[in-house]
Amino acid sequence: MRVFNISSGSQGITETDALPSQLPAQGFVWIACARREFEVLQAQIQAKLQTLCGTQLVDLHVADLLNNQLPSHYDYTSQYDVLVFRRLATGQTESDISQPGQPLHARIKRGGPPVLKRIDTSPVGFAVFDNLLLTVHPTDCAVRDAYAFKLLNASTVESRASGVKLPASPADLMLRIVNQMVDGYLELRRELTRQLDHWQVELLKPATRFTNWNSVLDARLAMHQLDEICEDQRSAVQDWIDSIETWPEGETPAAQRERELLKVRSRDVLEHIERVVHHVRRMEQSAETAVQMHFSAQSNRTNDIMRTLTALTAIFLPLNLITGFFGMNFEFMPMIHTSSGFWWTFGSMLLLVAVVVTVFWRKRYLARTGR
Numbered sequence: 001m002r003v004f005n006i007s008s009g010s011q012g013i014t015e016t017d018a019l020p021s022q023l024p025a026q027g028f029v030w031i032a033c034a035r036r037e038f039e040v041l042q043a044q045i046q047a048k049l050q051t052l053c054g055t056q057l058v059d060l061h062v063a064d065l066l067n068n069q070l071p072s073h074y075d076y077t078s079q080y081d082v083l084v085f086r087r088l089a090t091g092q093t094e095s096d097i098s099q100p101g102q103p104l105h106a107r108i109k110r111g112g113p114p115v116l117k118r119i120d121t122s123p124v125g126f127a128v129f130d131n132l133l134l135t136v137h138p139t140d141c142a143v144r145d146a147y148a149f150k151l152l153n154a155s156t157v158e159s160r161a162s163g164v165k166l167p168a169s170p171a172d173l174m175l176r177i178v179n180q181m182v183d184g185y186l187e188l189r190r191e192l193t194r195q196l197d198h199w200q201v202e203l204l205k206p207a208t209r210f211t212n213w214n215s216v217l218d219a220r221l222a223m224h225q226l227d228e229i230c231e232d233q234r235s236a237v238q239d240w241i242d243s244i245e246t247w248p249e250g251e252t253p254a255a256q257r258e259r260e261l262l263k264v265r266s267r268d269v270l271e272h273i274e275r276v277v278h279h280v281r282r283m284e285q286s287a288e289t290a291v292q293m294h295f296s297a298q299s300n301r302t303n304d305i306m307r308t309l310t311a312l313t314a315i316f317l318p319l320n321l322i323t324g325f326f327g328m329n330f331e332f333m334p335m336i337h338t339s340s341g342f343w344w345t346f347g348s349m350l351l352l353v354a355v356v357v358t359v360f361w362r363k364r365y366l367a368r369t370g371r
Contacts, residue, residue: 001017002017004148007026020052028132028170029132033135035136035137036139049132052132053131054079068122071123072123074236074243079129084123085126085236088185128170131170154166175262179265185272192219196286196290199287237269237273244262
């Protein structure tokens with residue numbers, strides 16, 4: 001568990017590993033814990049929320065935060081909001097209930113190209129109070145650690161002097177963490193694009209026999225999964241934006257500006273998610289088009305081969321007819337017993353071949369299809 005006291009005053013950000021006894025006078029508290037830790041320390045955390053915020057998490061929301069398979073969604077009460085957002089993960093990790101934070105088993109290996117192994121997601125839960133943010137992460141969550149490192153660096157004197165702003169509220173902090181998760185999806189789409197471009201080149205090579213169909217199928221299934229995940233994320237963020245619209249107007253200009261900044265940051269997160277959705281769907285269409293073009297090219301290649309074989313058969317068919325005619329077992333036949341019969345027949349056969357080849361060439365039966 002990591003606990004941060006985020007203050008807008010001179011204290012900046014301080015980190016502890018124990019639950020706070022009180023809220024800061026200026027600022028808020030961020031409690032970040034692993035899912036197993038939250039399950040083990042649920043009673044202590046609920047009691048602390050009752051002390052600090054005057055309320056506890058509803059049982060259904062606790063179950064949502066503990067559910068490792070829950071899709072992205074948003075819910076709210078009159079005293080706090082709950083957002084579940086699925087992040088990218090390199091594998092599913094859990095920890096022993098008796099030893100929270102310690103890995104329980106190794107990461108699950110997935111087949112296919114290396115980029116597909118990254119399309120594995122885990123939910124991160126956010127409980128947003130007025131002056132407190134509770135986040136529930138998977139074990140060894142890289143997103144939490146990366147943003148905590150960024151947050152601690154932003155609290156230094158040099159960073160604050162250079163204009164780096166700290167989160168103004170728990171909701172602002174939640175949106176910044178969510179935005180960092182979405183950036184991971186934006187980076188993933190570049191790797192998927194490079195992989196699909198490589199497959200498209202391989203699929204459209206006429207002389208190459210493509211056999212990596214299992215990887216293509218895995219990629220299509222992974223993109224379908226990514227599309228569904230992003231759709232859930234977009235719905236959750238859109239519900240959050242709709243909820244912000246129902247908030248009462250701020251009494252001070254600072255409160256009004258804070259609300260507007262939340263709307264802007266929320267719309268920015270939504271726009272990033274929509275970019276991911278648009279790109280994933282475009283990659284799905286590109287993959288489908290590449291497969292169709294591959295089979296179309298193979299069909300054209302087969303047609304060229306069959307046309308060539310048919311033309312060769314048509315060229316040699318008259319020759320077979322002539323040889324069959326003179327191969328009949330009759331004693332008296334024209335030109336059989338003459339010394340020039342063979343050469344007349346051979347010359348006629350060559351002339352017939354030249355005529356047929358010329359006719360086929362002019363009709364483009366023997367022309368090669370442009371690649």
